Amino acid sequence: MCIFCKIVKGEIPNQTILEDEKFLAFNDINPTRKVHVLIIPKEHYASFDVIPSHVMVEMTEFIQKVAGILDVKQSGYRLITNVGDDGGQEVHHLHFHIIGGEPVGRLVR
Template sequence: MDCVFCKIVDGKIPAKVIMESKNSIAFLDAFPVAEGHTLVIPKKHYEKLQFVSSEDNADLFGLVHKIIPKVDALTGASLVAIHNGKEAGQEVPHVHIHLIPRHQSDSAGAVHSMFANRPKLTDSEFSNLQEKLKTL
């Protein structure tokens, strides 16, 4: 497999590891958008979050829970982001959670600022969407 994160897990590519658990690992992003930008990944290869086993999911988010206070300590706040698939902006097809220290002056803005063409749904359209998602 030619996955950069799997190579980090296997020790074939060095990484600045912060913490490790049985099934997950946290390390500094090699191409950070902010000082302290950390990635938390499952050691087993999963392309999307919905494919992660229950055991690995619990371990992954358990490690995220332990790392967030460390990242927050750098600035007082952090962005927690998951790009779930290529269309969502996932650049490496291995589940990874970004923990990014945020500063008031970082110009990144809120998640809603990322989308210029947001839908304007009526109450009926919201209800239809709700029912569709509930029954899928």
């Protein structure tokens, strides 16, 4: 079973940002920026290439809700998904990253 499926089942704890019956948004355990949230469908889809289009529409709406509650809308953010090994996908469960804010560990003067 993949790590994200274990998170959905509650076998691995997470810091949930938003959840509904189909999707889950939680903080990345290795953030690159002040805001680094992962958004996943609760049902396992290996990548963007195989998710049914009607589910992707619902996921997009969920991602917009998540972006709306994060403190990055004014300054901007990146929305990223990697597809396949050559595309840099490390966990083969569709997921999007919302990344924004200051880099982690950056000194503020």
